[in-house]
Amino acid sequence: MPESSTRTAAAAPASTADAAIERHLLHTVAAAPGQATPTEIMHAVAQVAREHLSQRWVAGDSADRAAKARRVYYLSMEFLIGRTLSNALAALDLKGEMGKAAAAHASTLEDLAATEPDAALGNGGLGRLAACFLDSMATQELPSFGYGIRYEFGMFKQAIQDGRQVEGPDAWLEDGTPWEFPRFNVHYPVRFGGWVEPATDPSRVPTWRHAGEVNAKAYDMVIPGHGTQRVSTLRLWKAVAPAQIDLHAFNTGDYSRAAEFKNQYENISWVLYPNDSTPAGRELRLRQEYFFTSASIQDILARHLAEHGNLANLADKVAIHLNDTHPAIGVAELMRLLVDEHGFGWMSAWAVTKKVFSYTNHTLMPEALETWPVSLMQHVLPRHLEIIFRINAEFLAEAAAHRPGDNDFLRRLSLIDETGERRVRMAHLSIVGSHKVNGVSALHSDLLVQTIFADFASLWPDRFTNMTNGVTPRRWLAQANPSLSSLIDSTIGSGWRLDLTQLSRLKPHAEREDFRNAFLAVKHANKARLAAHIEATTGVKVDPASLFDVQVKRIHEYKRQLLNVLQVVARYQAMLAAPQADWVPRTVIFAGKAASSYVAAKNVIRLIHDIGQVINNDARLGGKLKLVFIPNYGVSVAEVIMPGADLSEQISTAGTEASGTGNMKLALNGALTIGTDDGANIEIREQVGDDNIFIFGLKTPEVAAAKQAGYQPLRIYESHVQIKAVLDAIAGGQFSPDEPGRYRPLVDSLLWGGDHYMLLADFDSYLETQSKVDALYRDRQAWAKKAIANVAGMGFFSSDRTIGEYARQVWGIAPKH
Ligand code: 26W
Secondary structure, three states, rough: OHHHHHHHHHHOOOOHHHHHHHHHHHHHHHOHHHOOOOOHHHHHHHHHHHHHHHHHHHHHOOOOOOOEEEEEEEEOOOOOEEEHHHHHHHHOHHHHHHHHHHOOOOOOHHHOOOOOOEEEEOOHHHHHHHHHHHHHHHHHHOOOOEEEEEOOOOOOEEEEEEOEEEEEEEOOOOOOOOOEEEEEEEEEEEOOOOEEEEEOOOOOOOOOEEEEEEEEEEEEEEEEOOOOOOOOEEEEEEEEHHHHHHHHHHHOHHHHHHHHHHHHHHHOOEEEOOOOEEEEEHHHHHHHHHHHHHHHHHHHHHHHHHHHOOOOHHHHHHHEEEEEOOOOOHHHHHHHHHHHHHHHHHHHHHHHHHEEEEEEOOOOOHHHOOEEHHHHHHOEEEEEEHHHHHHHHHHHHHHHHHHHOOHHHHHHHOEOOOOOOOOEEEHHHHHOOOOOOEEOOOOEEEEEEEEOHHHHHOHHHHEEEEEOEEHHHHHHHHOOOOOOOOHHHHHOOHHHOOOOOHHHHHHHHOOHHHHHHHHHHHHHHHHHOOOOHHHHHHOOOOOOOOOOEEEEEOOOOOHOOHHHHHHHHHHHHHHHHHOOOOOOOOEEEEOOOOOOOHHHHHHHHHHHHHHHHHHHHOHHHHHEOOOOOOOOOHHHHHHHHHHOOOOOEOOOHHHOOOOHHHHHHHHHOEEEEEEEEOHHHHHHHHHHHHHHOOEOOOOHHHHHHHHHOOOOOHHHHHHOOOHHHHHHHHHHOOOOOOOOOOHEEEEEEEHHOOOOOHHHHHHHHHHHHHHHHHHHOOOHHHHHHHHHHHHHHHHHEEEEHHHHHHEEEEEOOOOOO
């Protein structure tokens, strides 16, 4: 295709858009326009968007180069992007034209978009946050790169068989993706294993005699910015065996040996670890972490050298952010590269390293904090272990000066945990190697400095800060909820997409009955759409007029889906006891994946299904209570759920949920929150006002106090008629008649296992608050007023605000807006 006609396509009136799609159908997809399938048309439309984006990309990249811009590099093991087509077309302002062109192919843009597989390169909140951040960084024109792993298989697909979760592979790259650009000339060697030869004299450096090497190849995903010509880059690394490795086996005709070799190297980028709760103590995971971190830092240094000629001003031009501890080995890797390969002295390398890195913690739960056995690190990364030991020795000497003689203090601070098998504490390495450390909500950041990082905070109080999470309004309102978006547009204008604080202008409109009715009509339509999805995926018919009560997130004990389930059973029993009472119809909706090895979480999924079977088929309820579990929760499913929710369940034990971001997406779409005093719920309450949110349960200090005082769940059970009835029904097999003992262990974990997350302690308060929810829902106008107040109050929770704060306070880069 000659260049000039590409330019014509870029100008794109409706008919030209059509022509561009046909051109790609013929030349890129190789399908006859009259016979193309929706997937083929989707690929052709994506190619048109890709042309525009690559032009923007090249222009932006040269601008950054020319400006020798300071850049931020966001290192993350996970990016939960979801689909790209609609987002890209919106960013390019091509939705209208492409919609018309799709109609010419007897299709809608939504149908075409639905054929794109999700890029599900993440587990949950941390991965989706990284994706929202990329959107905001591009939109705010922040010179930035995301770096991660190009997993061949992303987050597993969840199917439900006989009420149980079954995991399947996520072959998202099977049909290729239009959004990636392989960079054939960008690749780096990443080395593993072997031993370290000590320096022969003090003026020299040790030599790492590695045992194996893998090639990291760059694949760029384009991240469009909104309201700007700028795009950002997500650079993902694929592991490829170095050619010489299998050459010998090939030459001797031993193909299975050659394949084995190849596999051994290439498995590094094969699959995402599908666990968000306990760090996998597996060697492959450590190799993944080092693989992408090393390739990324080599790339960062190469770019800096190309632009500046030397590394002397590295800290002036480079900010590297650690998204949790997964890339923490980067601290040792940068030291190794500077000292061993670029001639830096130890002291000056350390000064640079500390200025370059910053670190976000995403969880307080001690079991989720990563540590690696010293013996494993010795085996996989011997030179890095040496470097970590030296960092530790110097750090402990500095700390000792602060509290002479306090060995306990030093033992707690050490980068090496010496209790039992010696282990490297990756969070400690991240803190020592960074100039800023942050939590993800006000409460979480406070708790970090009061609990797990208290010793570090006593040394360096200024290093710790808070950056409350946010979500991108482009995906989570404009794209997911077009009807609410147009209602907002026609009321306060469309500027909220780039300045979410403008939503506060909706506040006075909550007083207008016509606006409330329009809002309720939008909500009802979104509920009808969600109801259709529920019926299609579960076979259960639900009533869009009922209260849609939604708990969607990873399944985890601390998130307390089980507390919600107990409440549903209590409601069921109460309804049976008083069938004539005026019950508010409710549809209780769950969705979420359980880590494949997490037995307790998987049992909760099964319990939800078993109870659903009974409730959904009990004619005595007159259809006024339904319980459904939507399978395969992910970004695209969330885009259907969020707009259709009335009630947002955020019921973690106080002090356990670092922030939550689903809470923000639901409130932004007009759901009212029922939640504990935890994570970002607290800040949501501050923003929307006490009257517009339902907060219940023990607060963080009360949880701690109750545990201190000797919490006895069995006592509560014995003295509490309703709790007893609920637990007896579940443990006695009322919902699992074919196997009455199925849920005995689950109930025992509450009664005899200590009820670690204090479900029984919060039960009463939760039920009482749920009654208030029912009462409010009866008054549709009063409900609408509060729902609108939620939308209006969500301006603070844009990821644009969060990124602006990081840029100014952590990365030292001024965003454009
Ligand atoms: C495999 C090891 C592992 C362990 C923990 C992988 C990933 C994790 C993360 C910490 C899990 C996670 O996604 N945390 C969530 O991060 C969100 C974004 O900051 C917060 O909103 C959630 O509260 C937090 O649970």
